Amino acid sequence: MGCGGRADELRARLSQLRAEELEIEAELCALEAAQQDATRGQQGDGGKLSREEIQRYSRQLLIPEIGTRGQLCLRNSAVLVVGTGGLGSPCALYLAAMGVGTLGLVDHDTVDHSNLHRQIAHTSASCDSGAHKVVSARMALSRLNPLCRVRTHDMLLDSSNAMETMRGYDVVVDATDNAATRYLINDACVLLGIPLVSGSAVRLDGQLTVYNYNGGPCYRCLFPVPPPPDAVATCSETGVLGIVPGVIGCLQALEVVKVLTGKKMDEAPGMLLFSYKSQPHFRAIKLRPRVATCAVCGDAPTIAGLVDYAAFCGSGPNDRAPDWTVLDDPSQRVSCTEFSAIQSRTDRRHLLLLDVRDEVQFDICSLPGALNIPADQLEQRRPELERAIGALDGGPVYAICRRGNLSQLAVKYVRDELGYAECYDIARGLIGWQEEVDHDFPAY
Numbered sequence: 528m529g530c531g532g533r534a535d536e537l538r539a540r541l542s543q544l545r546a547e548e549l550e551i552e553a554e555l556c557a558l559e560a561a562q563q564d565a566t567r568g569q570q571g572d573g574g575k576l577s578r579e580e581i582q583r584y585s586r587q588l589l590i591p592e593i594g595t596r597g598q599l600c601l602r603n604s605a606v607l608v609v610g611t612g613g614l615g616s617p618c619a620l621y622l623a624a625m626g627v628g629t630l631g632l633v634d635h636d637t638v639d640h641s642n643l644h645r646q647i648a649h650t651s652a653s654c655d656s657g658a659h660k661v662v663s664a665r666m667a668l669s670r671l672n673p674l675c676r677v678r679t680h681d682m683l684l685d686s687s688n689a690m691e692t693m694r695g696y697d698v699v700v701d702a703t704d705n706a707a708t709r710y711l712i713n714d715a716c717v718l719l720g721i722p723l724v725s726g727s728a729v730r731l732d733g734q735l736t737v738y739n740y741n742g743g744p745c746y747r748c749l750f751p752v753p754p755p756p757d758a759v760a761t762c763s764e765t766g767v768l769g770i771v772p773g774v775i776g777c778l779q780a781l782e783v784v785k786v787l788t789g790k791k792m793d794e795a796p797g798m799l800l801f802s803y804k805s806q807p808h809f810r811a812i813k814l815r816p817r818v819a820t821c822a823v824c825g826d827a828p829t830i831a832g833l834v835d836y837a838a839f840c841g842s843g844p845n846d847r848a849p850d851w852t853v854l855d856d857p858s859q860r861v862s863c864t865e866f867s868a869i870q871s872r873t874d875r876r877h878l879l880l881l882d883v884r885d886e887v888q889f890d891i892c893s894l895p896g897a898l899n900i901p902a903d904q905l906e907q908r909r910p911e912l913e914r915a916i917g918a919l920d921g922g923p924v925y926a927i928c929r930r931g932n933l934s935q936l937a938v939k940y941v942r943d944e945l946g947y948a949e950c951y952d953i954a955r956g957l958i959g960w961q962e963e964v965d966h967d968f969p970a971y
Contacts, residue, residue: 613772615702616648713746743796877922
C-alpha cells in the first residue's frame, strides 16, 4: 500500500474514533447531569459555596461586584441560550465558566465546516460526525465546567413550543439571526416576564440590547414592524468576521451576569453598537422606556399569545438565506445538471456564462470562462455586457450566482432591458453545482 492509501486509511480510522468519542462523551454528559440532579435533590444547594466552587471561582469572588452573594445568584439561576452559533457559543461558554447553575441550549441545526471560524463551542470532530449543535455545545460546556447543569432542547423554536421551553428560566439570550425568531422570543419573554439579552452580528458590525427589563422597552417597542425579508442580512449571505460575534457574545454573557446579580438595575435602557470599521469601536445609544402603545408590552396589548411569525415577517424562522422565485416561467431556468450538459456540447464562443456575484465571492471560486459582472453593476457596465452578448452571434446567456437568487434578477435585466430573449437562469447556483455536478467544487 502506498503512502496515499495508508494516509486515507488512517484518516478514516481517526474519523471513526472521533465519532465514537463524541458518542461516549454525549452519554457521559447525560449520566453526569442525571447524577448532579440526584445529588442536588438529596442535599439541596444550600446558601454556601462548596470548597470546589470557592477554588474554581476564586478570582471573581474577590471582586466586590460579585463576591459570595453574587456567585450564589449565578449558581441558583437558570439561563436559556437560543442559538449555539457565533453568538451563543462564546456566551454559553463564559456563562458556564463563570458558574451559572443551569444553562439551557436551543438549536435545531448540525455542525458545519463553515461554522467553525466563529462558533467556538464546536470542533472539526463534531462537524465530521454530523453532531447536532446542542450536543456538541453541551459536551464543550461539560468539559469546561462539570458543575454547570446543561439542558438541551434540540428543536426549532416556534409558536407551538416556545412558551413551554422558555418557562422557568431567569434570563433568555437571543443568539439567533433571523427576524421571525427574534419577534417570537421577544413576545414569549414579555408574556412570561423574563428579561431578554439580545445580540446580533454581521460582516464587521454588531449590536447588543437588554429588552423587557426594569421598565425598559421590548424588541417590538423599537421595531413594531418587521423589515422586508430581502433587507435582512444574514451571515450566510453577507459573511461575518469571526471575532465580531465573539465580541458580542461575550458582552451578552456580561449583561446576563449583571441582570442575575442585580447590577443592571441602576443602568438606563440602552443599545450598544460595535463596528470593527470605526473609531471608537463602541457607541452607546440611550433608549426610551417601554412604549405605552406597544402591541405586546404596552398598557393595552393586542397580542395575548404567540402568533404566526413566519407570516408576520414574510420569512421563516431559520438562519439560512431564503430562496427567491422571481422568474415565473420555468422555461427560463435550467438545472445545474442541464447546464453542464449544454456547456459540454456547445462551442464556448457561442455561450456566455454570466456570474453576477460580487468580486469578493468571485475571487473565492468560479466556473471556468465566466464573465463576472456583479448584479448591482449590470446597468453601469451595460456596454461591456452588450459587447459580450453581441459576440455570441445569437448564442445563449446563462446567469449564475451563489444560490440562484440574484441570477434571476440578471435574467430579467438581460431580457427586459437589453431585449435579449436567449438568457436563462441556472437554478440553485454554485451551491447546486457543487451538489449536482462537481462535488469537489468549493462550497462556502
